[in-house]
Amino acid sequence: MLDYVTSYLKSNTTPGQAGNLLWAFIYIILIFLGLSVAVIAMNWLERKILAHMQVRLGPMRVGPHGLLQPIADAIKLLIKEDIMPAEADKSVFWIAPVLVVITAFTTFIVVPFGPTHAVTDMNIGVLFMLGVSSLSVLGIVMAGWASNSHYPLIGALRSSAQMVSYEIAMGLAVVAAVLMTSLHGVGLYGVAHGAVGDGTLSMIDIVKAQQDQHAWFIFKFFPLGLIAFFIFAVAMVAETNRAPFDLPEAESELTAGFHTEYSGFRWSLFFLAEYSAMIAVSSIAVTLWLGGWLRPFATWLTGETWDLVFSLFPAATFLLLALIAIVGTLRMPKHPYFRVQTIGLAGFAAVLALIGIVLLMPPVRDRIQDIYWFSLKVAGFMYLYIWYRGTFPRYRFDQLMRVGWKVLLPVGLGVLILTAIVGVLL
Amino acid sequence: MTDPSTYISHLELGERDETFLDSNELIINMGPQHPATHGVLRVILKLDGEKVLGTECVIGYLHRGVEKIAENRTYAMFNPYVDRMDYVAAVSNGLGYCEAVEKVLNVEAPPRANYIRVILAELNRLASHMLWLGTHALDIGAITPLFYTFRDREEILKIFEKYCGARLTTHAFRIGGCLYETYDGFEKDVTKFLDFVTPKIDEYEELLTTNRIWVERTRNVGKISGKECIALGVTGPVLRASGVRWDLRKAQPYAAYSEFDFEIPIGQNGDTYDRYLVRMAEMRQSLHIIRQAVGKIPEGPIMAKVPKVIKPPVGEIYHSIEAPKGELGYFIVSDGSTQPYRVRVRPPSFVNLQALDMMVRGQLVADVIAVIGTLDIVLGEVDR
Amino acid sequence: MTPVATPFFFYLLSSLALLGGILVITRKNAVHSALALILTLLALAGLYLMLYAPFVAGVQIILYAGGIMVLFLFVIMLVSIEKSQREEQFNKQWIAGLVAAVALGALFVRVFVKSKALHDLAGMHPAQLPEQSNTQEIAVYLYGNYMLAFEIASLLLLVAIIGAVVMAKKRI
Amino acid sequence: MVPITILHYLIVAAGLFVLGVVGVLTRRNVVIILMSIELILNAVNLNLVAFSRLWGLHGQVFAIFVITDAAAEAAVGLGILIAFFRNKETVNVDEVDLLKW
Numbered sequence A: 001m002l003d004y005v006t007s008y009l010k011s012n013t014t015p016g017q018a019g020n021l022l023w024a025f026i027y028i029i030l031i032f033l034g035l036s037v038a039v040i041a042m043n044w045l046e047r048k049i050l051a052h053m054q055v056r057l058g059p060m061r062v063g064p065h066g067l068l069q070p071i072a073d074a075i076k077l078l079i080k081e082d083i084m085p086a087e088a089d090k091s092v093f094w095i096a097p098v099l100v101v102i103t104a105f106t107t108f109i110v111v112p113f114g115p116t117h118a119v120t121d122m123n124i125g126v127l128f129m130l131g132v133s134s135l136s137v138l139g140i141v142m143a144g145w146a147s148n149s150h151y152p153l154i155g156a157l158r159s160s161a162q163m164v165s166y167e168i169a170m171g172l173a174v175v176a177a178v179l180m181t182s183l184h185g186v187g188l189y190g191v192a193h194g195a196v197g198d199g200t201l202s203m204i205d206i207v208k209a210q211q212d213q214h215a216w217f218i219f220k221f222f223p224l225g226l227i228a229f230f231i232f233a234v235a236m237v238a239e240t241n242r243a244p245f246d247l248p249e250a251e252s253e254l255t256a257g258f259h260t261e262y263s264g265f266r267w268s269l270f271f272l273a274e275y276s277a278m279i280a281v282s283s284i285a286v287t288l289w290l291g292g293w294l295r296p297f298a299t300w301l302t303g304e305t306w307d308l309v310f311s312l313f314p315a316a317t318f319l320l321l322a323l324i325a326i327v328g329t330l331r332m333p334k335h336p337y338f339r340v341q342t343i344g345l346a347g348f349a350a351v352l353a354l355i356g357i358v359l360l361m362p363p364v365r366d367r368i369q370d371i372y373w374f375s376l377k378v379a380g381f382m383y384l385y386i387w388y389r390g391t392f393p394r395y396r397f398d399q400l401m402r403v404g405w406k407v408l409l410p411v412g413l414g415v416l417i418l419t420a421i422v423g424v425l426l
Numbered sequence B: 001m002t003d004p005s006t007y008i009s010h011l012e013l014g015e016r017d018e019t020f021l022d023s024n025e026l027i028i029n030m031g032p033q034h035p036a037t038h039g040v041l042r043v044i045l046k047l048d049g050e051k052v053l054g055t056e057c058v059i060g061y062l063h064r065g066v067e068k069i070a071e072n073r074t075y076a077m078f079n080p081y082v083d084r085m086d087y088v089a090a091v092s093n094g095l096g097y098c099e100a101v102e103k104v105l106n107v108e109a110p111p112r113a114n115y116i117r118v119i120l121a122e123l124n125r126l127a128s129h130m131l132w133l134g135t136h137a138l139d140i141g142a143i144t145p146l147f148y149t150f151r152d153r154e155e156i157l158k159i160f161e162k163y164c165g166a167r168l169t170t171h172a173f174r175i176g177g178c179l180y181e182t183y184d185g186f187e188k189d190v191t192k193f194l195d196f197v198t199p200k201i202d203e204y205e206e207l208l209t210t211n212r213i214w215v216e217r218t219r220n221v222g223k224i225s226g227k228e229c230i231a232l233g234v235t236g237p238v239l240r241a242s243g244v245r246w247d248l249r250k251a252q253p254y255a256a257y258s259e260f261d262f263e264i265p266i267g268q269n270g271d272t273y274d275r276y277l278v279r280m281a282e283m284r285q286s287l288h289i290i291r292q293a294v295g296k297i298p299e300g301p302i303m304a305k306v307p308k309v310i311k312p313p314v315g316e317i318y319h320s321i322e323a324p325k326g327e328l329g330y331f332i333v334s335d336g337s338t339q340p341y342r343v344r345v346r347p348p349s350f351v352n353l354q355a356l357d358m359m360v361r362g363q364l365v366a367d368v369i370a371v372i373g374t375l376d377i378v379l380g381e382v383d384r
Numbered sequence C: 001m002t003p004v005a006t007p008f009f010f011y012l013l014s015s016l017a018l019l020g021g022i023l024v025i026t027r028k029n030a031v032h033s034a035l036a037l038i039l040t041l042l043a044l045a046g047l048y049l050m051l052y053a054p055f056v057a058g059v060q061i062i063l064y065a066g067g068i069m070v071l072f073l074f075v076i077m078l079v080s081i082e083k084s085q086r087e088e089q090f091n092k093q094w095i096a097g098l099v100a101a102v103a104l105g106a107l108f109v110r111v112f113v114k115s116k117a118l119h120d121l122a123g124m125h126p127a128q129l130p131e132q133s134n135t136q137e138i139a140v141y142l143y144g145n146y147m148l149a150f151e152i153a154s155l156l157l158l159v160a161i162i163g164a165v166v167m168a169k170k171r172i
Numbered sequence D: 001m002v003p004i005t006i007l008h009y010l011i012v013a014a015g016l017f018v019l020g021v022v023g024v025l026t027r028r029n030v031v032i033i034l035m036s037i038e039l040i041l042n043a044v045n046l047n048l049v050a051f052s053r054l055w056g057l058h059g060q061v062f063a064i065f066v067i068t069d070a071a072a073e074a075a076v077g078l079g080i081l082i083a084f085f086r087n088k089e090t091v092n093v094d095e096v097d098l099l100k101w
Helices: A002-010 A021-053 A069-079 A090-110 A125-146 A150-182 A203-212 A224-239 A264-289 A304-311 A313-330 A336-360 A362-391 A397-425 B066-070 B075-083 B090-105 B111-140 B144-164 B186-208 B212-218 B226-232 B237-241 B272-295 B348-353 B355-360 B365-375 B379-383 C006-026 C030-050 C054-078 C082-086 C094-114 C116-123 C134-143 C147-168 D006-026 D030-055 D058-088
Strands: B026-030 B042-048 B051-058 B315-323 B326-334 B340-346
Touching: A021 A069, A021 A090, A021 A264, A021 A362, A069 A264, A090 A125, A090 A264, A090 C030, A125 A150, A125 A203, A125 A264, A125 C030, A125 C054, A150 A203, A150 A224, A150 A264, A150 A397, A150 B026, A150 C054, A203 A264, A224 A264, A224 A362, A224 A397, A264 A362, A304 A313, A304 A362, A313 A336, A313 A362, A336 A362, A397 B212, B042 B365, B051 B355, B051 B365, B066 B075, B066 B340, B075 B090, B075 B340, B090 B111, B090 B315, B090 B326, B111 B144, B111 B186, B111 B212, B111 B272, B111 B365, B144 B186, B186 B272, B212 B272, B212 B365, B226 B237, B226 B355, B237 B272, B237 B326, B272 B365, B326 B348, B340 B348, B348 B355, B348 B365, B348 B379, B355 B365, C006 C030, C006 D006, C006 D030, C030 C054, C030 D006, C030 D030, C054 C134, C054 D030, C054 D058, C094 C116, C094 D006, C116 D006, C134 C147, C134 D058, C147 D058, D006 D030, D030 D058
Parallel strands: none
Antiparallel strands: B026 B042, B042 B051, B315 B326, B326 B340
């Protein structure tokens, strides 16, 4: 059994490529669980971070520092009465949230958490991700239409128009990055060897290309890579309907947009889909521009010592979190009323510390590194999402369209053309 | 008063306007339960996609018959009721009412009372503007300023509570002056608050004034010219943002306003952005006034000689003050008895709300929200 | 990427595609028809993947399911469908149409049963396509052999955009 | 189990094609007729891709052209549909019996 596991771990392919159904299944389960945990954590973190930006405390009652709040919310949503408007189109109303969730989760099939940590590696990986995530617009249109109500319909129309428009800019930025996989670049931007190599759409190969070229694509052909990344970073916020592009669910205008009529479990599916879509597009951004699972300073800080230092990061992170939790435990009010919470927080700290210690072990340490760096970069994007939400007012619909069509699209085209010219000529 | 639930709008719903692609117009009911209508305002919107073809405000969901109640109460008994109209600026309401009755009675509040009145009224203006800023920004999608302004407004409410025991509907003034003497350390508290809040206003401006999205969302939105404002009777910051230098505190000084040095901020374009800037400047001016007043509150009585039973002579009077939202006027008809024959309130929100249709026609749904916010209406005052 | 359990997936996807097709032409509600068509399109994308045409599958998902069908749904929402749902669903000459279609179907069946050439096809060994560089090969064809056709296609799209705008908007 | 050959794909394509033809010939709703045309185009595409498995990538390239065509056709067709609906307030194809009005 153990031999089988280690033999697989040493095989250096993704389960999909190896045609190994069992491992593919295990990976799917792992990703599903991981995503669910991430969404729950994200829920708590968003409330906490946003609250602290807004000079308040956020959830504090359910569990120590509100740690159990998302779980309480999940339970509340699940046992809530499921309301379906009388005039709604029953079947479509039913399918819409399911479709949105399925598309949000399906994209994760090709997300490479590490050189071998992906369900499969498609040679159209990026195309697949963009395509499947563009399907979620169908679910949103269906939800808005099936509710048979004005606000959801306007929300759905806004949302679909927005997603279709920003997909184009997004696609151009992606193509620019894909183009970079084939251009090694010499001369002015010279890293090494000139020839035009093979381009690829595969997520894993894109990261490998960044590894081979010793440059994350965000820094490649400076500033072209940076501009392409910036276009993608803007378009991806619009694509996931988050602030400041959250018009489809603009609370002050359309009450809740396309999911106004949804409640309970169905609503929670939309919630789940929104957050997993955020993680999905962030994963694309990380893969294409930020070097995926590669650790930072891979070319500058080389050598055994640095490798060791960087491999200690995952454990250090968890130990730091544990330390924060311990400090929190010590600062808990010394009152019998808080005893359960204090014990809970101490237990949480212990779990974090345990994970940290497990991550210190050399075999685990080496294996987990890729996933750690990938997740850390994605987490950075998640923080950005929250930050935007706390800072920006909402765009108006015409302004949104103007930004999409008149700014991002031409700039994206220009970057694409310049990338090609720079790559071939220089 | 029509029954709001059966009310049919005059939007010519059957008539077809020219729409893009000749699609059907969409009639949308915004409110009375809607997160951005600041209460129970119901706006019927006729839309061509996102474009507003026309609006119709349906009001009266919060109608409590305040003016009718006045006819069955003595002058002093009616005083607390006015606080319930514009409940975010209760002090100003009370000030206007007390001064109107004093005018009928022909008494004058003593200078010390006037100073206290000015300080509290200006604090109240600050509180009202802060609430406006928070909710307006929230409507446009910036959620953070709301919490900042509520934090700082809390300090004002604390001063109110210390002064008269109530936070929101204060009933701080009585006919003829003030009931309560300032508590020990009132001046210190107010000064401390001034020092606390001055940088905070910069903080709000830092978040919004140069924020690209904020500027794009508010500039050239809900434009209204000074002429149109005057034609519609629109007053307050909305009028001033359209470039008309009209402030009752300067034009017909009441209380102790003639003794202070302050400026009337005005705008040029009369758009939502200018109204924002004007209100921010007004907050600074209020601070300036309070700072002057708090240093030199004169000694003396706080109550003029007012008979126990208030029985004004027969006559009528119109007295108006500059409330945070505009000109707040009281028209009082006295028949010589202990109860007013008629009290008519000229609420600024009600009059300003008229401008909504003119301001949003041809703009987008999102602008309706912005304009409702920028008009700074309080439904308690609109419906009375 | 070796497809696993090929026959199973083939039968699953093709039955889904055919089921979607049947639903498209039988539903009263145009939105339901559109959703059924999406089902067909996605099943076909799966079939393309099985035929080692990943790029076509990707384009199918992005363009067809994500683009064209959204357009369809938009238009269905723009034209009110309540009225057309209450009306007769089939046109005046539906019998003639059905007969013609069935005749076509019968022709297909006969061809499939009798044609020797087709049965030879079944025996033919599929060409071993370079699977990894499939997308690149397509690009080479598109920008090489079919350059002119590619440019004409872009012109066609331009004409279609202008035409659609002109027709949908009465006054420009 | 019978191994899946090109013939199987052709049979599926033929089935889709017939379904599309039935839809075009019998339905009254223009939107559904347009969708039936999409079905027909997809049947052809399936054939093309299936054949490309035998004779090289030309079939796939052509399938991409067909998808491009389908996009253009949908845009123009739906544009006509909107113009038609505006004038007649219906999407019934039987009502389209005038060349000009």
